[in-house]
Amino acid sequence: MENKILIVDDEAHIRMLIEQTLEELEDEGVEFLTAENGEIALEIIQKENPKLVFLDVMMPKMNGMEVCRRVKKELELKDVFIVLLTAKGQELDRQRGQEVGADVYMTKPFDPEIILSKAKEVLGIE
């Protein structure tokens, strides 16, 4: 599995923000992939096999929950580390997140430092 991170959000500025937050990982050879909806995300995950996915929950076409469920439960890609992102005030209960197999659950607005440290931890980068 290559050091790839997939960022899935329908909002371009959020994709840009996460990418910018993780910028320093580029020097470590990490490749960034982005997707603007759940369907595209599912395709990329199958094709590129990223180690880490930041997945927005509220998206058109296929929502993050469903993407997560398919990846973890149907495709059984258990090694893909999935961080579910949801807006504050629209928190889903953790149980539902666990049911679909999400590894971590974060709220937006996120703390950039937490996103970066989580990515480093998952990719095994000091």
Add this chain to the structure above:
Amino acid sequence: MARVSLKNIVGKKNEVNAAVVALMSQLNEATWIEDENGKLLLGNSTKTPNSSFPINLDNEIIGWVKGDENAMMIADLITHLAQKEAEKKKLGTEVLNLYQELNVIYNFSEKLTQTIDPDVIAQLTLEQAIHSIPSHSGVIVLWSEEKKQLTIPAKSGEQLFNEDLLRNNPGVLLKIGLSGQSEIITDLSLLKEKGIIEQDVQSLIYAAMKVKHRIMGAIILAGKDVEQYSAAHLKLLVTLALQSSTAIESAMLYEKNIREVREREEAILRIHEVTKKFVPNEFIRSLGKETLTDVKLGDQVEKIVTVLFTDIRDFTTLSEKMTPEENFHFVSSFNARLGPVIRSNNGFINQYLGDSIMAIFPDDPIDALNAAINMQKAIHELNEERKQAKLPPIKAGIGMHTGSLIMGITGDEHRMDAATISDTVNTAARIESLTKYYRSPLLLSEHTLQYLNGQNKFHFRHLGNVRLKGKNNLLAIIECINGFDDIQFERKLQTLSLFNDAMSSYHDQQFENALQIFQTIHSQDPDDLTTIYFLDKTKKYLREGTPKNWTGAEEMVSK
């Protein structure tokens, strides 16, 4: 500025890079891309390129395209891509900074909602400010409307501020935060001269704390490095200050409300305590309220009542001869005899005030008068017993007045006073005092007489008018003689018409005539002290004459 790495630009798997690779392979000569250190990034290198073209970004060489002259085309293309990447990074960095700021503010608001203590909010604000805007020291100064001075609810970091001087120099501070401005101060000489900040402070930044247009105070941060603060810092500090101001204002309002509610409760309790002395619960209940606290602001309850006061004569002298225990027993046994008399005549005791009793009769004054007469009889009985025990007799004075007793809560929401409009109570108490003056055991006002049904059951002597201290109107004072013991009562009854004649001569300033009649009464009833009182007065006027405008009314200068 974000660093752009050529490796990352050409290393990306995208259409543009695919095109670059395709283009390079189309060239005749080998063409390759190296980074600034000569490390091969893309293409196949040969040892000696014919031409080398630098890739410049902001006057900095970030790599080379090597090959023949055609490599220049590739170099131009890569330079263009690098510029685009740099712009994207710059924008990305800015957005990220904004986002981080937003995150700070978001989290800060969340923290603020978790407390309602103004000091805690101030401290939280300062900690956040110093965390987001690295500083060596910081304080929050707030103007306290209550104390009319500056307070320092929060401080953090090194001791770079002199708090006392800070507090006591609002003038200097007016030049900064309290003027409502926010800025980075470059000239620190005045503040250092005044000793408000330490000499090693090199940078100062502050933001006004305000709600609407009212300035509450300021957050001031100090740093020991030159040019420690940027415009972005100032913007963030202003945002934090504004958020914090609103939170502190709300917290203070909340505190104030709580305090006021508590004060009001205490005031009501205090009023209840105080008023209980003057207005018994029976009275309040007789007005249809359970307790005094049921009486709402603006409520007023009014009723015509007769207020009766009784007081043991020379109690001080009497009590001096007794031990405290004897004293207590004496007063209790006295009250124990009088209490039932009051209650059996439809009255209630408002309060035992040491040796005196205040009672209220809500119905006809006849109840009060009957009670007074029976009380006197009870005292006679008590004195018989005392006589057996070789104790001196007890003398008591009883005074009463009839009028409205208004009880209510006045003032505004914040300040409530129980206005036991106690003019009736006061007047009754003063009339009781007059018993000493006229040397009569039972006096009532003209108002009691006026409201009294069944006047013919009693015998009265009119003692003339008095002007009580602090009053404009004259009040006619009447003595009821029914309470005297049998012998004394008989004598007074027999001299009653003489007494009335004497009083009318006295008021007409026919003092010779009055003197003669009073002397007649005195010879028949030598124990009649009231007659002695008027006899002395008459003699005095005969001797000295009357003052100008004399009407016969007694002016009471003491209570």
